[in-house]
Amino acid sequence: MEAASAEADQPAGKTSSWTLRVRKAIDRHLPLEHLLPDRQPYYVGSWVYVFGVVTIAALAWVVASGVVLAFMGPQWWHDSHLGRFINSVHFWSVQLFFIFMVLHLWGQYFMAGWRSGRAATWAIGVVIFGISVLTAFTGYLSQQNFDSQFIAINAKDAMNASGIGSFFNVLNFGQMYGLHIMLLPIGITLLVVMHIVMVRARGVVKPIDPEGARS
Amino acid sequence: MKGMGATQEEYYRGIRMVPYDLVKELVIAMVAVGVLAVGAAAFFSSPDVPPVTVATWAQTNPVDFVTTATNELAGTTLSAGYGYPYNTNASGQSWGPIAPAKWFGARIPIDSSNTFVIQPLQRAAFSNTDLGSALNTWQNATPDQQNTWLTNYSKALANANVVDGTVTVATGDYGPLPIMMSNLLGIAQSGGLDGLLMVNGRFYQTDYTPALLFMGDGTYLPGLAQNWNLLGNQWGMMNETGIYPGQTWLWLYTMWYQVPPFTSTTGFLGFNSSNADLGIIIMMTVLTAALALVPFIPILRDIPRWIPIHRLIWRQYYSPRKTVRA
Numbered sequence: 001m002e003a004a005s006a007e008a009d010q011p012a013g014k015t016s017s018w019t020l021r022v023r024k025a026i027d028r029h030l031p032l033e034h035l036l037p038d039r040q041p042y043y044v045g046s047w048v049y050v051f052g053v054v055t056i057a058a059l060a061w062v063v064a065s066g067v068v069l070a071f072m073g074p075q076w077w078h079d080s081h082l083g084r085f086i087n088s089v090h091f092w093s094v095q096l097f098f099i100f101m102v103l104h105l106w107g108q109y110f111m112a113g114w115r116s117g118r119a120a121t122w123a124i125g126v127v128i129f130g131i132s133v134l135t136a137f138t139g140y141l142s143q144q145n146f147d148s149q150f151i152a153i154n155a156k157d158a159m160n161a162s163g164i165g166s167f168f169n170v171l172n173f174g175q176m177y178g179l180h181i182m183l184l185p186i187g188i189t190l191l192v193v194m195h196i197v198m199v200r201a202r203g204v205v206k207p208i209d210p211e212g213a214r215s
Numbered sequence: 216m217k218g219m220g221a222t223q224e225e226y227y228r229g230i231r232m233v234p235y236d237l238v239k240e241l242v243i244a245m246v247a248v249g250v251l252a253v254g255a256a257a258f259f260s261s262p263d264v265p266p267v268t269v270a271t272w273a274q275t276n277p278v279d280f281v282t283t284a285t286n287e288l289a290g291t292t293l294s295a296g297y298g299y300p301y302n303t304n305a306s307g308q309s310w311g312p313i314a315p316a317k318w319f320g321a322r323i324p325i326d327s328s329n330t331f332v333i334q335p336l337q338r339a340a341f342s343n344t345d346l347g348s349a350l351n352t353w354q355n356a357t358p359d360q361q362n363t364w365l366t367n368y369s370k371a372l373a374n375a376n377v378v379d380g381t382v383t384v385a386t387g388d389y390g391p392l393p394i395m396m397s398n399l400l401g402i403a404q405s406g407g408l409d410g411l412l413m414v415n416g417r418f419y420q421t422d423y424t425p426a427l428l429f430m431g432d433g434t435y436l437p438g439l440a441q442n443w444n445l446l447g448n449q450w451g452m453m454n455e456t457g458i459y460p461g462q463t464w465l466w467l468y469t470m471w472y473q474v475p476p477f478t479s480t481t482g483f484l485g486f487n488s489s490n491a492d493l494g495i496i497i498m499m500t501v502l503t504a505a506l507a508l509v510p511f512i513p514i515l516r517d518i519p520r521w522i523p524i525h526r527l528i529w530r531q532y533y534s535p536r537k538t539v540r541a
Contacts, residue, residue, distance in 0.1 A: 028222060029222065034223055036237055036238065037235060037237055038234065038235060038236065038237075039232040039233065039234060039235055040232065040233060040235035041227060041230045041231070041232060041233075042230070042231045042232070042233045042531070042532075043230075043529050043531060043532040044235070045531055046527075046528045046529065048528050050240075050244070053240055053241055053244045054244045054247070054248055056241070056244070057241065057244035057245045057247070057248040057249075058248050058252070060245060061245075061248055061249055061252050065252075077263075078263060084260065084261070084263065085256055085257070085260075087261050087263075088255070088256030088257075088259070088260050088261040089252050089253055089256040090261075091256070091261040091262075091459075092251070092252045092255035092256050092259070092261070093248070093252040095255075095460055095463075096248055096251055096252055098463070098464045100248075102464070107528070109509070109519060110519045110522065110524040110525055110528070111519065111525055111528055111529075112516065112519040112520065112525070114509065114510035114516070115510075116226065118510075119510035119511065122507075122509065122510055123507045123508070123510075126503070126506050126507040127507065130503055133462075133464055133465070136462060136464070137462065140461075140462060143263070144266065145262070145263050145264055145265060145266050146264040146265065146266050146267060146439070146443075146456060147262060147264065147445075147455060147456055147461075148266070149266050149267060149427060149430070149436065150436065150437075150439075150440040150443075150445050150451075151445075151452065152423075152427055153427055153428075153430075153431040153436070153437075153440075154440070154445065154446070154447055154451055154452060155452065157492045158492040158493075158495065158496055160297075160299065160300055160307070160316055160492075161307065161308040161315075161316055161490070161492035161493040161496065162315055162316070162492070162493055162496040162497075163315025163316050163318060163319050164315075164496075165300055165316075165323075166299070166300040166316070166319035166320075166322040166323070167319075167322075169323060169422070169424060171422070171423055171424040171427045171428065172421065172422040172423070172424060173421050173422070173423055174421025174422060175421075175422075177421070201223070202223065202226070203223040203226055203227060206226075206230070207525065207529040207532045207533070208519065208520055208525045208529075
């Protein structure tokens with residue numbers, strides 16, 4: 001125990017324990033006070049900063065309503081008033097999610113939010129946007145109504161021309177539904193968690209200096 | 216560039232910090248967005264136009280149904296001559312040596328005449344000797360004889376009449392086609408063809424590829440889509456039935472289908488209307504990659520410094536009187 005304790009007191013780079021290294025890295029870069037901060041730099045005062053948190057809030061509503069729809073099955077919302085209402089909440093929270101996400105993206109662009117080692121945070125945000133588009137697309141294909149039918153017929157040509165259609169068959173409801181309710185939401189959730197952790201670990205980027213702060 | 220290993224404390228050193236409540240902000244955001252989403256759901260509901268079935272198509276427009284089925288036999292429909300991934304009857308779109316559809320081959324094989332007409336009729340002929348005899352006649356005929364019947368019948372269908380849901384044409388040399396098509400129409404109108412197109416030898420089925428391709432070959436379903444402004448040349452992918460917003464985030468993707476070179480037969484740099492789908496997918500892939508790599512692309516990464524929107528966002532920071540900087 002004493003030996004372990006002595007090793008725990010070593011700097012992260014000196015210890016041979018992988019566990020200790022990971023714990024010390026977390027302690028150094030993402031302590032709890034960074035993950036749940038109660039203080040922010042004084043310049044974080046614009047409404048632009050709100051677009052990120054409302055995007056997360058909209059995503060939470062999308063997931064919550066989607067879980068109910070997935071649990072009850074793809075037919076339920078066509079035959080039930082409650083189901084139609086839950087589907088409507090899902091539909092409108094998706095619309096809000098995209099509105100807020102695009103505002104967040106443009107806000108971060110004009111703030112050059114990738115500066116000071118935040119390029120990966122920006123790139124992951126763009127990937128989240130791309131996967132969200134794909135997830136919404138599979139959602140439209142999973143509605144089992146006229147929109148689904150014609151979007152599938154219309155969209156197959158681009159998918160097939162690019163070779164994607166050989167593996168991603170938009171006319172196959174089972175494949176689209178499985179991707180929509182399972183794999184793609186898991187992907188978005190993991191990337192959003194990663195995005196948030198990176199934002200919280202590094203903190204909010206400083207304002208662009210008048211003399212230029214390209215980095 | 217500040218090093219990747221820099222801690223937040225190092226990054227913020229000398230900057231005045233003010234109280235902030237992240238959890239409170241998140242809860243307020245959840246409630247506010249919830250009010251908006253639930254309110255919009257209560258007031259506007261959501262679109263749910265019922266799907267078209269093969270049965271409703273055959274009942275509503277029997278001439279279009281029979282014409283499409285005849286064209287499937289003749290191999291003149293969109294799906295019959297589509298190419299990859301359904302068949303090898305076309306080479307698919309390409310841009311120079313880039314022909315991804317061809318690279319992967321016919322991975323979702325669809326033989327239009329057999330899948331949409333012959334196989335369903337063979338299953339229905341089990342208890343129908345007239346239909347069985349007509350199918351035998353068709354399948355034992357030479358290709359030239361089949362083409363003659365198909366040509367004659369297709370011409371006659373242009374002036375077809377509908378009597379009590381059945382399609383009648385002027386007397387002519389059509390071989391077994393009238394019997395085959397009247398049976399196929401009857402099966403479709405009863406709803407049987409919706410099921411027969413899904414038969415795959417297994418109990419469970421979730422793949423609607425054959426039925427959707429068949430309906431897409433007709434004019435009935437695309438005609439309804441045109442009424443809802445859903446066609447590709449109507450910015451269709453970002454539209455939705457009714458007054459609802461569709462996938463508006465696809466506006467850039469959809470826009471390319473409305474402008475040159477993708478609307479032009481001559482095109483530019485090898486992109487034109489004949490390979491528009493492939494060209495637009497390539498362009499959107501490049502643009503998306505560029506967006507992700509903005510931090511490393513000169514000019515694109517400099518625009519935020521040139522356009523002083525950041526001075527509005529951080530106006531307190533840039534204000535000479537209120538600036539508190541270390």
